[in-house]
Amino acid sequence: MSHVIEMLNIRKEFPGIVANDNITLQVEKSEIHAILGENGAGKSTLMSILFGLYHADRGTIKVRGQEVHIASPNDATDLGIGMVHQHFQLVQTFTVTENIILGKEGGFVLDRKSAARKIKALSEQYGLRVNPDSVIEDITVGMQQRVEILKMLYRDAEILIFDEPTAVLTPQEIEELMQIMRNMVKEGKSVILITHKLDEIKAVADRCTIIRRGKMVGVVDVASTSQAKMASMMVGRPVNFKVVKEDMEAGKPVLEVKDLHVLNIKKTPAVKNFSLQVRAGEIVGIAGVDGNGQSELVEAITGLRPIVSGSIYINGADISQASIRERNESGVGHIPEDRQKRGLVMAASLSSNMVIKEYYREPFSKHGILHQDTIDKHAQEICDAFDVRSGEGIFSHAGKLSGGNQQKAIVGREMALEPDLIIAVQPTRGLDVGAIEYIHKRLVEHRDKGKAVLLVSFELDEIFNLSDRIAVMNSGELVDVVETKRTNEEEVGLMMAGVRNKEAAL
Amino acid sequence: MKVKIKSNAFLIAVSAVILGLLAGGLLMMSIGSNPFEGFYYLFRGGLMNMERIGNTISTAITLMLVGLSVAFAFKTGLFNIGAAGQMLVGGLCATLVAHYVFIPRPFYLVVIIFCAFLGGALWGVIPGILKAKFNVHEVVATIMMNWIAYWSIYYFVPAYLKGPSLETESKSIAIGQTLRSPWLTGIFGGGYINLGIFVAIAAVFVIKYVLDKTTLGFELKAVGSNRFCAEYAGIKVNRNVVISMMIAGGLAGLAGMAYYTGYSRNIQIGVMPSMGFDGIAVALLGASNPIGVLFSALFFGMLQSGKGFMNAMTEVPPEIADTIIATIIYFTATSVLFSRFWDSVGRRKRDKAQQKSDQDESKEEVSHE
Numbered sequence: 092m093s094h095v096i097e098m099l100n101i102r103k104e105f106p107g108i109v110a111n112d113n114i115t116l117q118v119e120k121s122e123i124h125a126i127l128g129e130n131g132a133g134k135s136t137l138m139s140i141l142f143g144l145y146h147a148d149r150g151t152i153k154v155r156g157q158e159v160h161i162a163s164p165n166d167a168t169d170l171g172i173g174m175v176h177q178h179f180q181l182v183q184t185f186t187v188t189e190n191i192i193l194g195k196e197g198g199f200v201l202d203r204k205s206a207a208r209k210i211k212a213l214s215e216q217y218g219l220r221v222n223p224d225s226v227i228e229d230i231t232v233g234m235q236q237r238v239e240i241l242k243m244l245y246r247d248a249e250i251l252i253f254d255e256p257t258a259v260l261t262p263q264e265i266e267e268l269m270q271i272m273r274n275m276v277k278e279g280k281s282v283i284l285i286t287h288k289l290d291e292i293k294a295v296a297d298r299c300t301i302i303r304r305g306k307m308v309g310v311v312d313v314a315s316t317s318q319a320k321m322a323s324m325m326v327g328r329p330v331n332f333k334v335v336k337e338d339m340e341a342g343k344p345v346l347e348v349k350d351l352h353v354l355n356i357k358k359t360p361a362v363k364n365f366s367l368q369v370r371a372g373e374i375v376g377i378a379g380v381d382g383n384g385q386s387e388l389v390e391a392i393t394g395l396r397p398i399v400s401g402s403i404y405i406n407g408a409d410i411s412q413a414s415i416r417e418r419n420e421s422g423v424g425h426i427p428e429d430r431q432k433r434g435l436v437m438a439a440s441l442s443s444n445m446v447i448k449e450y451y452r453e454p455f456s457k458h459g460i461l462h463q464d465t466i467d468k469h470a471q472e473i474c475d476a477f478d479v480r481s482g483e484g485i486f487s488h489a490g491k492l493s494g495g496n497q498q499k500a501i502v503g504r505e506m507a508l509e510p511d512l513i514i515a516v517q518p519t520r521g522l523d524v525g526a527i528e529y530i531h532k533r534l535v536e537h538r539d540k541g542k543a544v545l546l547v548s549f550e551l552d553e554i555f556n557l558s559d560r561i562a563v564m565n566s567g568e569l570v571d572v573v574e575t576k577r578t579n580e581e582e583v584g585l586m587m588a589g590v591r592n593k594e595a596a597l
Numbered sequence: 598m599k600v601k602i603k604s605n606a607f608l609i610a611v612s613a614v615i616l617g618l619l620a621g622g623l624l625m626m627s628i629g630s631n632p633f634e635g636f637y638y639l640f641r642g643g644l645m646n647m648e649r650i651g652n653t654i655s656t657a658i659t660l661m662l663v664g665l666s667v668a669f670a671f672k673t674g675l676f677n678i679g680a681a682g683q684m685l686v687g688g689l690c691a692t693l694v695a696h697y698v699f700i701p702r703p704f705y706l707v708v709i710i711f712c713a714f715l716g717g718a719l720w721g722v723i724p725g726i727l728k729a730k731f732n733v734h735e736v737v738a739t740i741m742m743n744w745i746a747y748w749s750i751y752y753f754v755p756a757y758l759k760g761p762s763l764e765t766e767s768k769s770i771a772i773g774q775t776l777r778s779p780w781l782t783g784i785f786g787g788g789y790i791n792l793g794i795f796v797a798i799a800a801v802f803v804i805k806y807v808l809d810k811t812t813l814g815f816e817l818k819a820v821g822s823n824r825f826c827a828e829y830a831g832i833k834v835n836r837n838v839v840i841s842m843m844i845a846g847g848l849a850g851l852a853g854m855a856y857y858t859g860y861s862r863n864i865q866i867g868v869m870p871s872m873g874f875d876g877i878a879v880a881l882l883g884a885s886n887p888i889g890v891l892f893s894a895l896f897f898g899m900l901q902s903g904k905g906f907m908n909a910m911t912e913v914p915p916e917i918a919d920t921i922i923a924t925i926i927y928f929t930a931t932s933v934l935f936s937r938f939w940d941s942v943g944r945r946k947r948d949k950a951q952q953k954s955d956q957d958e959s960k961e962e963v964s965h966e
Contacts, residue, residue, distance in 0.1 A: 416831030447830040
């Protein structure tokens, strides 16, 4: 039997939405099979059905040719199916070995030693390089992911499902993970890779099943299909990878930061002596490796974090001591880094979320009484204009939306405020190409209207794609500001490591 | 801010109540009593005549106001476990007014309501400020405040409200100064019924309005659901914590008024009012929704006032009624199970309807051919 997994005509419905509509997935033995789809297309639902977390409304599942009923993750494990979730399920204070044997301890007395030996052997066999005795909280995120992988191998999984495994990894770690996947296939295992990143599929997958809005679009042979072709199948229309942007003369400064000093949560200096201007009609990108003071800088500008010294001006007015609301009103829009923590109230309706910065003003309320009709109408306009899709429209809980739609809602809300300055932090993190393209276009539009955009991103592609000027940050300091046209990724990469422009030229 | 409660909150509450009663019935059987007889007298005790109904309602008044207090704080993400202390202080203020303020009835009622609310609000606002300024957990602070109130009564009652004979309670309030009204008492043929019922019902609707329709409610719920997002949006999180605790305290203060100057006519020394904690149960069963609180308070009020009658008429001890309440709370807290159950029922119905319409369609197609 050549198909190790067959999911035939799977249908799964949630209130208001059909997550999987007649989807068929066939995975061959010893292949890396990618599942490609936009956020909310139904990839994770399909895999959750395979792993026993959800139950299909219709359809059959066959494992190695046998029709099976998978009622729980335990059934899936018994069938040799293992899953690495996006969010790791590890006990932080336990060692690698303890985490791996958790739930499979064996007899009454723990035999850590032989378990550790088996783990070490597996680790070497697949090139994982995990130390069985390390404590989870001491090892990197990439290593933690490998512990999750070892957990499956320890349970003799033959089919390994990876749910968006690279979202949390550095480029180097991604490369290593790809190699690990290849090793697994070499050893006769099968891999299912859920992702929306085309280059990863291209790099590692053999075949790819593409899903769009709950329906199967097709199965393609990866080697003979171009990225553009896969992208358009996923989104349902041709996709531009490059943002179209006209040259534009920048106007007067909208944001001015002077000699700013900010402490981080541990009370150590995070932003040091930082000065920067963002002018009307330009996008300034802040490039830097994560954790070099970008978050603290943005929090200082938006008022979420107090400053030690220095000043911040918006349109010439000093706002460095103003309240958050005063800053919002003075024309600062903010697309926050963590959309689930800061950006939205997940338990509240989309409608409420769309006015969370304006509810206290007319026409949304008067004398403290809300005008629900006006609020709903406003929310509907944002959702229409920004293509926010949800099961129950503006009455859906924000938490029920897919990540891409959540982000589009936030971008829509901020844009609707028509701020003179919009601060976008990692605006496309975790989004699929369709949504990325869309949000990029909107940011450029905002600039074209003569407004200012401050973009913070850890992805150089994005910085180069959007920015007119690039400010490079390293350990809280501004390394330099360069014009995008007069620099390249290599130079900016060096500056991100703290090497100054002029020194590099020598 | 529309934070939707689960649409099946009502079904969950009803399932919890039914299972709670069932469990109570099993308990009665296990001690050799007839559960039907037990329940018969339990409900009869709460509802058999107008006076009994009046007593059920008057027990419910206190529970409703305390439940509202807990529910309101809960909407802002705060756990007000200090309703008992707030009741005591609100009740003390009301009692002082009852003994010392002699003005025409309408003004008198306004003053007593105002003072009771203020007393409770003071007791609530202190933990609120401690939470906002120093991040002291409100559960710890409100429990402390309970005991401060408890011991303050030991001082205030003998000092200002000393009765002629008994050392353990304040002197009785003159009947004309209580919340009892000859008109209401007449309708219900005696009992404890008092004007607090109107205060409680008004409070339910005012709080519902504040939560659903005002910018204040919007802010409070935003802070309660996601304080980080509220902060980001420019809402003053700490100010809302203080306001929420103040209003919650005030509501419990009104409960104290209804209890000490309506239901009873004096304050006892050394008794922490247990309704202060029963209110948590009321809020839970009512899904922190004001209307839900109204009905769950009436239900618990009935159990409370019927249990004595049940005990008098049968062998069933009154603690069975408390056990039923506890079981209901247990089932409410594990409501996830019910919501799954009702979801699957709903889905099966939809599937059937879907199949039916599919069949109808295919029939139509056939007939077209």
